Structures are given as C-alpha cells and as structure tokens.
Amino acid sequence: MQDPYKILGVAKNAPQDEIKKVYRKLARELHPDVNPGDSKIEERFKKISAAYHLLGDPERRKKFDTGQIDADGRETSPFARGGGHADGRGGARAYAGDDPFGFSGANAEDIFDEIFGKGGRGGNPGAGFGGHRRPEKVKGPNISYELSLDLAEAIIGATKRINLASGKSLEVSIPAGSEDGQTLRLKGQGMTGMNGGDAGDALIKLHIHPDKVFRREGNDLHCDLAISLAEAVLGGSIEVPTINGKVNMKLPANANSGSKLRLRGKGAPYNRGDKRGDQYVHLTVKLPEERDDELVDFVREWSEKHPYKAR
Template sequence: MTEDLYKVLGVSNSASDDDIRKAYRKLAKKLHPDLNPGNEASADEFKRVSAAYAILGDREQRAKYDAGEIDASGQERSEPRYYREHAGADGGERYYYRSGRTSGENAFGGFEDLSDIFGDFFGRRRGPERGPMGGAGRMAGRDARYRLELDFLEAAKGGKKRITLPEGASLDVSVPAGVADGQTIRLKGKGEEGFSGGPNGDALIEISVRPHSLFARDGNDIRLTLPISLDEAILGAKVEVPTIHGPVTMKIPAGASSGQSLRLKGRGIRKSKGPPGDQYVELKVVLPSEIDDDLRDAVKAWRERTNFDPRAGWASDWRRR
C-alpha cells in the first residue's frame, strides 16, 4: 500500500504550507538522530518524516503528488503507453502497441528502443542527452531539498554547519553572513547522482532562522531596545550594550527619553560584499518597582516649580477636529 505522506507528517491534505512546515519542524526536533543517539527506530522515523517533507514542503512537488504524478518516494508514476486491449484473438497476445505489432515482437511493448523507456521515466527531469546510437545518454541527477534551522546569531554572522541527511549521511554547509529566513543556499553537485555519467543534481538548503530575545533584523541593520534607569536618562551615563559581535560601551546623553534611538556604526550584519550594517539602540526608561520617599519628594518638588508638559502639541491635529 502506498504511504500517505500527509499522515506521516500528521496533517490533512488541505493543510497550508505553513502548517506543513510547522508539523515537520516539530517532528524533526523530536526525532533528530543527534537528539536520539543509538535509537534506530527514531532514526528511521526521522528519515520517513524528512522524505515526506521533501515532497510536501515543495509546492511544485506537492502539486505533482496531489495530482498522482509522483508517488510517495518522489518517483514519477509510469503510465501505459500506446496499448489497447485486443478483442477477438484466440489465445494470442492480449496487448497491442501502436505500430500494430504484438508485444511478443518487442519485449518493451511499443517502445521503439531503450531510449523511449529512459525518456519516459527521466525525460521530465532535465532533458536527456542522446548518445550517438540514439540511446539514452548522460542525464543530470535531480536536485535534493533540505531544511536547515539556524539561531539568529548563526544566520547573522555566518559560519559552518553540518546537517544530517535522511539516509544518515551528513552534509557540510557554509552559511554566509546575513543569510535570511526563507533564503535557499545551493550546493552544486550535492544532490542526487546523475544517470550514465551525467552530473549530479544540486542540494537546495532552505534556511529557517529562529528569532532572538534581544536582537531584531532590519535589512543589514540590527535593532535592540535598551532599558535605562531614570538617573541614566536625566544625567547621562556610559553603559554596556550587547551587539551581535560582542558587548560595547555606549554613551547615553543627558536628558535622554524613551523611544530615542542611538546608532552604533558598523555593528550590524557584515556581508562579504558591501558596507556593514549598523546597530540601532532604542532607549526605554524603566522606573524601579518601588519608589522610595526621597525620589517621590524630589520629583514632587520638581513638578511644583516647573510647568513642563510632555504632551504639549502632541495631539494638536486631533484637537482641531
């Protein structure tokens, strides 16, 4: 019985691309061989899940699978060609092919030579190169698709990663600095083997980037919200600020306000080409959970001798309506 790839991932056949991606991530995290060393059952299940996602996670492949053009292993389904049932023959061959000769005359039933068979099974990949005798020649292998999940800093800074393939082998991936969520890295010649000496296909690595608790990406720039105290905002200060490249000391000007943004030049994404991005630090004034009497009295006295209005002109357009 043909395996139902949707059941392998635990989703319905009407599931969205996002639902399929989430289901795969959940199962992959649970079954990954690195998290289950020595567990052959888990490794086998990881292979099944990865193979199912290789098809359902690709829109084109999924459409072919839903249409019945490929099976659960990704192989194209063979279709009967040029046959019709013979009616009225006594004890003769049951099937005829288009030229009218019986299948006994040609063991391949209607294909003029072996090249037709190879063309039928492989022709919809990348067109075969015909050999000098008209037979099937060199043919490129199919591309293989994988998914690689990265931490935010791994994607921002780049580096080397090793992924475990469904069949148990491994593949080393050079992650360029600044690779984005959803981007695909192509590894030439790392896909399926070619046919009759043809070139291998490529490995297509789709990148998924986990969010960071502090940093957010804006193009090649990095954004971060920095909590500061009331006295640091009023008097100014020098504070340590995290960046994707390590901590740096930043000067907060006296009289800083929440929402004010300061720039750390060159502390963003550093790609191999082009200028580096910057890091923008948005200040956020945070008051203590408990206000002591000294602070309360000082602020009260300040309020009584000033007429500062932080909302002056703030909603003037709204008030005029």
C-alpha cells in the same frame, strides 16, 4: 507493457499539464533514491517513467492514440524499419538495458521541464545503425531541506551539519548575513543522475528563530535598552549588547524613553560581507522597582518649580 494511461492513473483525454503533474508526484514518491533497496517500487518507478516517456510528448502520445505505435513505443506497421531485437510481431524493439526508451526516471522540481523537453523527442540520429538509441544523460532530481538557525548564527555565519536523504552527513557553511527564507544550493548533493548524468543539488531553506534581544529589519538590527533615571538625566557611557558582544556607547544627557541611538556597522553584513548595516538602540527610562521616598519628595518639589508638558 500495460496501458500507459492506467499506469499513470489518468484518463485518455487528460490534458498534458495533468499528465505532467501526476507524473511529478509519482516520480518524487517512487524514485529509487527515496526508497533504497525496494525492488518492487523501483520496478513501478520504471513503469511510470516509461509511461510518461510515451504520453509526456504530444507527438508520441498522438501516435500511440492513433495506433501508429504500441505501449512499448514500437511501430505497429509490419514494414517498420528494424534492428535491435525482434519481438515476434513484425516490429523491432530498440532498447538500452532494461528500459525500452533508454530512460529510466525523471528529475523533479525546477528541472522537470528541461528533462522532458530533451528526453522525449524521438530517436537520436547519431545513435548508430539498427534503430538503437544511446541513453541520454539525465541530471538527478534536486532535494529540498530545511535548516533552523539562531539569529546570531545567521548574522555572523556558522557551520551546521545536516543529514542528507542518502544517509550522508554533510557540513554546511552558513554565509554571514543570511536571511530567513533564503535557500542555499549545494551542487551535486541531490539524487543521483540517470545514464551517467550529474547528480542533482541539495536546496537548503533557512529558518531563523526570533531572538529575545534583537530584531532584524533589512540589514539593520534593533534592540530595546532600559536606562536608569540618573543615566537619562546626566548621560554618560553605558554598556550595550551587540550581535558580536557588548560594547560601550555614549549616552547623551536628557535622554528620553523612545530616543533612538545608532551604532554604525553593528548590523548584518551585506554586499558579500564588505559592508554592514547599523544597530539602533531604543531607550526606555526605568524607575526604581521600589518606592524611594527621598526621590518622591525631590520630584514633587522640583515639579512644582519646573512644570512642563509631557503629552
């Protein structure tokens, strides 16, 4: 085996954190599930995994640096306890399949530490005689995806189809009330595990497009609504858009621009859908698009008799 430091591309005095960081990057780039059918990359992946298995554990790295074990993890003493397959140099090579460490890859993201904490601590005392180790089951890496939604889909809930890295197409159920930046976890839909380990998960981060009508603030929705001069003065019943469709709302007389009315329970679901926020309707009084001389004369005469402060 080549020098593990050269395989990972790190200096011999590199700190453990740097070695872990470099390995994480390489493992994500070279994992066989990301490069299906590429035997050269798969072979390189095995090499960097074996190199990290040697250097990622401080105790095993120290033994390598001091010459107690070689680059394949074999004891250099001619009196090393043996079993397995003799290598012609006084040692014995314990292996599982093509991987001398019983470890052919690594997880990614939030489970790297778990894998290397369990996978890199010497032999398995219950692995049988002759120095052989049983391959340890390792959960596959998680894979992250991004999924864009309309606000209505996030509030009401929806089913969206995504294509996984494996080529598999999957329908994803979007829970009602989902928020921008929320991550959904699909168990077992990540990369395959190693040595019979469980598959990783698919992590789907939601991105919600801005809506032309509604603004979301927590569990409440807000919208602007123009009303006519007559509606503002006289009040009445007006039609208001909601995320579930239009409803009628009572408008009080003498409603001003900037007034805010509330529709209870018309916001986003929360508490597992048992409750919903409210919708707030912000009113704006809108005058006719074209000048109306009759209205102008009326307002002039009325304002002279009923002056008031607007500011």
